[in-house]
Each structure stands twice: as structure tokens, then as C-alpha cells.
């Protein structure tokens with residue numbers, strides 16, 4: 001599954017005023033792909049003004065109008081630390 005955070009690039013171009021920089025993608029650890037065996041926090045707007053939050057395998061949102069402002073978040077690496 002292509003990482004929707006970096007669109008498969010493994011990095012993100014960040015523009016801040018005149019400055020441009022490149023950040024490594026933390027969602028896929030610069031791999032460009034999300035793993036369907038892993039669970040990610042994801043959120044989007046369903047188009048009716050209600051934000052939707054989902055935790056599970058990465059969704060295939062490519063070209064799907066039902067997923068507005070779709071975001072996928074990096075996996076928390078310290079969940080099972082205790």
C-alpha cells in the first residue's frame with residue numbers, strides 16, 4: 001500500500017515561507033509504503049462536516065471522494081513500553 005503521507009516518496013517536501021526543506025516520512029519510515037499488517041491512526045472528513053477517526057490497517061483512499069483531508073499518522077513506538 002502506497003504511503004498516503006508521502007505519496008510513496010519516502011520523504012515530504014516542506015515549504016515554510018521561502019524556506020524549502022525535505023523531511024523523512026515518519027509514517028512509513030522512509031519506505032514509501034505502509035504495511036497492511038500494522039495498525040495506524042488515520043483521520044478524514046466524511047464530507048458532512050464530521051471528522052472521522054480510525055485505527056487499523058492503512059485504508060486505500062486513492063481517488064476516493066469520501067476521504068477528504070485524509071491523514072495517516074506515524075505509529076507510536078512506545079505503546080507497549082510498560
Ligand SMILES: [Zn+2]
Nearest residue numbers: 003006025028
Ligand atoms: Zn511515507
